[in-house]
Amino acid sequence: MSKFKKKPKAEPAVSTASLPDIVFMLLFFFMVTTVLREQDLLVEQKIPQSTQLQKLQNKTLISYLFIGKPKNTGLYGSEPRIQANDVLVSAPDIVQWVNQERDLLPESDRGLITISLKVDKDVKMGPISDVQTELRNADARRVLYASTAKVPQ
Numbered sequence: 001m002s003k004f005k006k007k008p009k010a011e012p013a014v015s016t017a018s019l020p021d022i023v024f025m026l027l028f029f030f031m032v033t034t035v036l037r038e039q040d041l042l043v044e045q046k047i048p049q050s051t052q053l054q055k056l057q058n059k060t061l062i063s064y065l066f067i068g069k070p071k072n073t074g075l076y077g078s079e080p081r082i083q084a085n086d087v088l089v090s091a092p093d094i095v096q097w098v099n100q101e102r103d104l105l106p107e108s109d110r111g112l113i114t115i116s117l118k119v120d121k122d123v124k125m126g127p128i129s130d131v132q133t134e135l136r137n138a139d140a141r142r143v144l145y146a147s148t149a150k151v152p153q
Contacts, residue, residue, distance in 0.1 A: 068120030
């Protein structure tokens, strides 16, 4: 018998040197291909033009209400409707919607919630007045009226 035994061959380890590269390539791929979801507009929007505009500073405190004629008139009729986020709501539902939007904000900023009204220029004042009344009932006193810049002629 021999005193020396043959040692089993060690198998080479799997190289993980390229693993960080692969992870960063995947991360970069998903960052490039992912689109931040915007709201799907269910109402028509022809925003009025104005001559004096003010740019918003803190857009995280802004919640949007869209008012206009529904795009799908067969399903929703032809009267102006109110869209909050991705659903059509009636005027009495606005108080609940404002409270839900307020709850999404940090507690220190809840009093600073701003409602931006994006109203189609063909909408009469009746639905807008109803929304304003409901916003007062919800104690949402900061209201913006969105418009586009008027092109100089």
